Every structure is written in structure tokens, then in C-alpha cells.
Amino acid sequence: MLVLITYDVNTQTKAGRTRLRKVAKQCVNYGQRVQNSVFECSVDNAKLIEIQHILEGLIDKEVDSLRFYILGNKYKNKVIHIGARPSFDVNDPLII
Amino acid sequence: MLVLITYDVNTQTKAGRTRLRKVAKQCVNYGQRVQNSVFECSVDNAKLIEIQHILEGLIDKEVDSLRFYILGNKYKNKVIHIGARPSFDVNDPLII
Numbered sequence: 001m002l003v004l005i006t007y008d009v010n011t012q013t014k015a016g017r018t019r020l021r022k023v024a025k026q027c028v029n030y031g032q033r034v035q036n037s038v039f040e041c042s043v044d045n046a047k048l049i050e051i052q053h054i055l056e057g058l059i060d061k062e063v064d065s066l067r068f069y070i071l072g073n074k075y076k077n078k079v080i081h082i083g084a085r086p087s088f089d090v091n092d093p094l095i096i
Numbered sequence: 097m098l099v100l101i102t103y104d105v106n107t108q109t110k111a112g113r114t115r116l117r118k119v120a121k122q123c124v125n126y127g128q129r130v131q132n133s134v135f136e137c138s139v140d141n142a143k144l145i146e147i148q149h150i151l152e153g154l155i156d157k158e159v160d161s162l163r164f165y166i167l168g169n170k171y172k173n174k175v176i177h178i179g180a181r182p183s184f185d186v187n188d189p190l191i192i
Binding site (some may be wrong): 004010034035036039057059060061062064065066068069070077078080084085086 | 100101103104122125130131132134135139148151152155156157158159160161162163164165166167168174175177178180181187
């Protein structure tokens, strides 16, 4: 099934910027980056629980957040994209 | 139906930061902000076309992007939130 992961990480501190990079790096292991903080992951339930657990351990729940949208298997015509296509490298310097 | 709007606006220039503010301001008119660049909007097809058209006119399609995810009407158990900024149900009465 397709799962959309979106995240907000507070990057006002150096620790926050480190968290952001860690979250992005993990998401890359599970899916396709479609925007800066948006990943589409094709996973089963077990993998979903796994990534939830990993990401939950990386963020500061007081200031950061994660959202998971379960889009299911029939999602092809449920997504509309307008504009630039992503070309991100999680190892690139952070631009805010 | 619930539509998720996510956007990436390149804020490396002053013009980009202005575009970002304009996009966010428009999204606020249509739904609930759940993360920095993620809005959940309860709209019909006509409203969806309207917001698409408005946002498309605000971004620079060379460097920015918009994504619309049609989550439909049965979305209650399709969304998992972890961490800061609890989400709101766009159909709930507004409590101030």
C-alpha cells in the first residue's frame, strides 16, 4: 500500500537540523521523496510500523511532528502534481 | 471529501518567500494547517479545481511544486499523527 509521510522538524537549533537530516535519511530507505518533507512509501503494515517506530525515535515530539497518510493500493488517480519535480539529496546542505 | 495539499516553495530568494506566504494564506482559506507546508481541506470537486487554479497562479513552476492527494470521505482511520501540533478535524466546529 502507498503511505504518505510528511514531517515538520523544528530547525531553529543545530540539534533540530541534525534531526531533520536523520529523518530524511531514514525516509529515503523506505520510499520516494516527492517534496522536501514529503515521502511516498510503498510498504506493508509491518514496514509501516517499523518506519513509524524509527522516525518516532528520531524526532523531538515537543516541537516536531510526523504524519502518515494511508493511501492504500488504488492511489494512482488520487495524486495531482503541479510544478517542479524534486531533485533532492539528503546529504545536501540544508537550505531553509 | 478530504484533500491533502502539500507544497514546496523555494525560499532562497525574497520573491520565493513572498510566494510561500501567498500560498499559505490561500490554503488557510480552504482548510486546516496540520504541518508547516501541509493542509487538509474538506472540499468538493469545484472547490478543488478552484484552489488548484489559485495556487498554480502563485507558484513558480520551475522551482516550486504543489501536490494534491484526494483522500476521499473515509479518511478518519487513514491518518496517524505523532508529535507536536495536534491535528484538527476540518469538519469539527471551530473552538476559539
